[in-house]
Amino acid sequence: MTAQTILPANSVVDTGFNVANSLRFNDGSSDYLSRSNGTPTSLRKYTFSAWVKKTATGALHTLYSNGTNADNYMYIHFNNSTEQLEYVDVKSGAYQVNLKTTRVFRDPSAWYHIMIAVDTTQGTNTNRVKFYINGVQETSFVETTYPDQNDDLILNGSNTNIGRYVIESSRYYDGYMSEVVFVDGTQQANTDLGEFDSDSGIWKPIDVSGLTFGDNGYYLEFKQVGTSQNSSGMGADTSGEDNHFAVNNLTAVDQSTDTCTNNFATLASGLYTSGATFSQGNLQYQAPGSNPVFGSLTTIGVNNGKWYAEVKYTAGSNHYLVIGIADEVFAALSDLGTNTNTDLGKVGASLSTQAAAQNSTVAYVVNTGKIRNNNANGDYGSGGGDGQIINIALDRDNRKVYFGINGTYEASGDPGAGSNGFDLSSLVTGDTYFIGVTNDTGSNETIAEFNFGSPSFAISSSNADANGFGNFEYAVPSGFFAWCTKNLAEHG
Numbered sequence: 320m321t322a323q324t325i326l327p328a329n330s331v332v333d334t335g336f337n338v339a340n341s342l343r344f345n346d347g348s349s350d351y352l353s354r355s356n357g358t359p360t361s362l363r364k365y366t367f368s369a370w371v372k373k374t375a376t377g378a379l380h381t382l383y384s385n386g387t388n389a390d391n392y393m394y395i396h397f398n399n400s401t402e403q404l405e406y407v408d409v410k411s412g413a414y415q416v417n418l419k420t421t422r423v424f425r426d427p428s429a430w431y432h433i434m435i436a437v438d439t440t441q442g443t444n445t446n447r448v449k450f451y452i453n454g455v456q457e458t459s460f461v462e463t464t465y466p467d468q469n470d471d472l473i474l475n476g477s478n479t480n481i482g483r484y485v486i487e488s489s490r491y492y493d494g495y496m497s498e499v500v501f502v503d504g505t506q507q508a509n510t511d512l513g514e515f516d517s518d519s520g521i522w523k524p525i526d527v528s529g530l531t532f533g534d535n536g537y538y539l540e541f542k543q544v545g546t547s548q549n550s551s552g553m554g555a556d557t558s559g560e561d562n563h564f565a566v567n568n569l570t571a572v573d574q575s576t577d578t579c580t581n582n583f584a585t586l587a588s589g590l591y592t593s594g595a596t597f598s599q600g601n602l603q604y605q606a607p608g609s610n611p612v613f614g615s616l617t618t619i620g621v622n623n624g625k626w627y628a629e630v631k632y633t634a635g636s637n638h639y640l641v642i643g644i645a646d647e648v649f650a651a652l653s654d655l656g657t658n659t660n661t662d663l664g665k666v667g668a669s670l671s672t673q674a675a676a677q678n679s680t681v682a683y684v685v686n687t688g689k690i691r692n693n694n695a696n697g698d699y700g701s702g703g704g705d706g707q708i709i710n711i712a713l714d715r716d717n718r719k720v721y722f723g724i725n726g727t728y729e730a731s732g733d734p735g736a737g738s739n740g741f742d743l744s745s746l747v748t749g750d751t752y753f754i755g756v757t758n759d760t761g762s763n764e765t766i767a768e769f770n771f772g773s774p775s776f777a778i779s780s781s782n783a784d785a786n787g788f789g790n791f792e793y794a795v796p797s798g799f800f801a802w803c804t805k806n807l808a809e810h811g
Contacts, residue, residue, distance in 0.1 A: 391411065
């Protein structure tokens with residue numbers, strides 16, 4: 320990771336068309352959508368399109384699959400060992416389509432638009448399947464098999480799963496998905512599903528509601544929170560075809576406002592050395608029952624502005640949660656692996672030999688209320704415990720941070736008024752600030768669920784920032800904002 324603010328793909332741009340919701344799929348919960356299709360308009364012409372933000376690596380993550388048995392199936396997935404994207408279609412045990420991209424997809428902060436447009440009646444094989452990523456047609460593949468002319472493919476078959484491999488009931492997707500479109504009977508152009516922004520050149524979504532979707536077509540906007548297979552469910556089809564999907568293991572909290580037009584921060588699992596595990600869209604951090612493991616930093620760093628987040632804490636036995644602020648120097652060292660098994664909060668204990676990182680972090684020990692920097696512990700507040708919400712208000716403009724418990728800030732801090740904040744100016748000396756997390760001591764697991772504005776846990780109070788973004792348990796301090804790219808474009 321470079322030492323700069325991360326601006327995730329397809330995010331910091333005035334889109335004109337705004338996507339309100341996504342679904343958060345968690346492979347550990349076996350989340351997926353399913354549908355038994357009717358008679359298709361065509362088995363030779365169709366288009367699949369989805370915006371995805373993948374949050375895990377090292378496993379097969381299926382976006383879309385169809386099929387009836389081990390000899391007749393198809394899937395679109397991220398490969399576990401290479402993180403390349405694959406589209407495979409097998410009929411009677413033989414490949415009809417096998418396209419595997421040369422490039423890889425590892426970024427846990429970016430939204431990607433994936434589009435596959437099929438017309439097997441075309442005379443040229445490369446025109447029979449067109450594979451687009453962020454509006455650009457892929458032409459470089461490490462595996463290349465195109466269908467024969469007039470082949471009937473499996474993609475529009477009888478049993479569709481979104482987020483799971485239908486044949487083995489496995490390979491669950493882990494990440495976010497929005498604007499899922501299937502057009503039955505037409506090979507759409509890429510410009511029917513998106514456009515390049517005239518100012519930034521970034522590929523962005525457009526309104527697709529006017530498409531002719533066909534008999535098995537659908538448009539999934541994830542506007543609802545119900546679990547039934549109807550217009551009130553999370554799998555509701557809003558195309559007008561009423562091809563609704565059944566909801567499997569997803570709950571109302573899995574509806575997210577982290578979308579391809581407003582990207583929220585998460586933890587950057589896979590980018591940093593870690594003995595911890597991450598789930599729920601990289602918002603839940605779980606440390607094992609052992610001594611310190613380095614956790615993660617946020618996918619979004621900030622150079623300016625005032626930012627608010629919350630952390631729901633589930634404590635282990637005598638197990639300390641450490642959260643704090645780190646700069647780009649620490650982030651770069653972590654990415655290079657020089658901070659293996661380093662406690663973010665202790666800093667000096669393991670980083671004393673890393674002179675560049677001496678003044679790169681300040682951390683708050685939730686259980687004790689102490690502040691750590693440069694191998695020193697200082698009294699700050701009383702701390703919190705099991706089941707409580709930790710408030711984090713970062714004032715990057717004035718280089719201050721405020722930590723609170725259930726809405727009451729430590730050391731009589733008042734972020735909105737700018738008073739009694741913990742001074743970072745001589746302690747975290749870099750320009751770009753991130754939130755970081757780790758654990759310290761103890762014998763049982765520690766769980767911390769982060770909320771940068773699109774929570775993975777239930778919220779009872781529902782507080783937004785002044786721009787109307789975010790869903791928080793406690794009131795956002797005046798002048799502070801949720802960690803999302805629309806706010807970043809205005810205040811970062």
